[in-house]
Amino acid sequence: MKKVTLVEMKSKEKGVIIKVEGGHALEKRLSVMGLNLNRRITKLSTFAFRGPVAVRIGRSVVALGHGMASKIWIELEKD
Numbered sequence: 001m002k003k004v005t006l007v008e009m010k011s012k013e014k015g016v017i018i019k020v021e022g023g024h025a026l027e028k029r030l031s032v033m034g035l036n037l038n039r040r041i042t043k044l045s046t047f048a049f050r051g052p053v054a055v056r057i058g059r060s061v062v063a064l065g066h067g068m069a070s071k072i073w074i075e076l077e078k079d
Helices: 024-032
Strands: 003-005 014-020 040-046 053-057 060-064 072-076
Touching: 014 024
Parallel strands: none
Antiparallel strands: 003 072, 014 040, 014 072, 040 053, 053 060
16 A cells, blocks of 8 residues: 655545654644544645645545645555
8 A cells, every 4th residue: 555645645535544743732633633543534635835735534624734734644545
């Protein structure tokens, strides 16, 4: 399985969160938004010029800043 950061994913790709490169505060903040390890997500869109990244987690949609999204590692699902 291919492993990429959330920023590197293409729109409509699905995967599972496998690692968060950040401190305890970042992990806690992501956890509050529902972005936990082993959670399945779908990337919805990326905005131009290092803008926010929108993802679907279950039935919720969350937008993350580029810096935060670049610290989230995803294992892509095969279609």
